[in-house]
Amino acid sequence: MSKRVYLDWNATTPLRDEARRALAAAQDLAGNASSVHAEGREARKLIEGARSAVAAAVGAQPRNVVFTSGGTEANALALAPGLQAEGGSPVGRLVVSAIEHASVLSGGRFPPGSVARIRAGRAGVVDLGHLRDLLQGGPPALVSIMLANNETGAIQPIEEAAGIVHEAGGILHVDAIQALGKMPFEMRALGADLVTLSAHKVGGPKGTGALVLSDGLNGLEPLLRGGGQESNRRAGTENVAGIAGFGAAVGAAMADLPAAAARMQVLRERLESGLRWTPAIIFSDSVRRLPNTTLFTVPGLRAETAVIGFDLAGIAVSSGSACSSGKVQPSHVLEAMGFDSNMAQGAVRLSMGWSTQDADVDLCLEAWRSLAGRLLKDQRRNTA
Known part of the structure; x- marks a missing residue:
């Protein structure tokens, strides 16, 4: 079989060697992390090491990291009425x-009637003026804006949004799942009160994620109740192997971040130059984007x-948005940006990672030509 090229890193990443080794070592442990004997303490040590690694990656305190089964659960845990900043009132609506x-558009645990949506502009950046208007009047709001869009890569103005949200007495949740390992950021600098992350976007195992809280945030109601795991914020025996793999992957991603991001930026510019051989429209190319x-x-x-066509040529890519059944659907992101359904139905996403090579870009462009x-x-035949 000829070489295949993987250019769907935003969907999921290959498992890093560091994560694979951590997974294997954790699988050999017999202890439950809640047990007080030596075997249990060894499992707990792996979890707490990973917690520190995840916290360090986003400039947070380890005690504020809650491990979950993935990004979707982390978002659902975050999007709940009753959250309260220190000295503030509980949030009663979601924006x-x-x-x-x-997983965010679904509204989490808020009633549908209490959820509003912020418009986005043609370049794929949220409309801060509309956000300000939506926050006028009514109870304090929980606002959710992703750091970087998973389809276009457009980086959102989170710092400015945080100022608007906090001035109105609200709380800001940032889905940073796609940004982790591709751009540096810190919760405090962003002004985020909650951040969600996922292991398999940075070379960790699928099925592990995290919600990271800021100090002083109260009122988080667990989705899963029972035992007192994760400081009573998420019941259930911890996925020790998955968490250990997450921590190892995050550590490797952060160590390699500056060099990897610079290299992906160069590869992306080369790729887009080749795509423009045809009348290609590249979305969000006028704003700051993820480098990959x-x-x-x-x-x-x-x-x-x-x-x-790409797949038959040995290139793994994706449409702008695909449902769980694998059927291609119009991109809701492009529709929100003001593009018609025909344009939204035709979007193709190429996303690279730390091991993407010049030769991979060459093979992709050859297939595209x-x-x-x-x-x-x-097209010429049909219009003749």
Whole structure:
């Protein structure tokens, strides 16, 4: 079989060697982390080491890291009425950006009637003026805005949003799942009160995530009740192996971050230069983006056709958005940005990672030239 090229890192990343070793070592431990004997203490030591690594990656305190089964659970845990900043009133409504992940757009534990959406502009950046308007009047709000969009890669103005939210007496949740390991950030500098993370976006195992809280935040109601694990914030025996793998992956990602980000930026610029051989539209290219992400389309392109064509050529890419059944759906992000359904249906996402090479970009562009040539030929035939 010829070499395959993986360019779908925003969907999930390969497992890092460091995470694989940590997983294997943790699987050999017999103890329950809640047990007080030596075997239990050894399991607890792995969890607390990972907690420190995750906290350090976002500039937080280890005691404020709550491990979950993944990013979706972390978002659901965060999006709850009753959260309260120190000295403030409990939040009674939810305001989310229209470009959020489905796990945030679902509204968490807020009643549907208490959820409002912030508009996004054509470049894929949230409208801060609209956010300010939405926060006028009514009870304090929990606001959820992602740090970097998973489809376009557009980085959001979180610091400015935090100022608006806190001035109105609200609380800010930031889904940083796609940003972790691709750009440096710290919770305090962002002004975030809650941050959600996921292991498999940084080379860790699937099925492990975290909610990170700021100091002074109260009123977090657990989703899962029972035992007192995670400081009574998430019941259930901890996934020791997954958590250990998460910690190892985060440590490796942060150590390599400056060099990896710079290299991916160069590769992305080269990739996009090659894509523009055709009349390609690259979304959010006028704003600051993650260094590894390109979302593009060509008028008349159907994403499903392009994804299959790339796959047959040995290149793994994705559409802008895909549902759990694998059927390509119009990108809700592009629709929120004001693009019509035809454009939103044709978006293809290319995303790179720490091991992407120049040769991978070359093979992708070679496949694209062949695909685009057939597409443009068919378009000319249909309009003749």
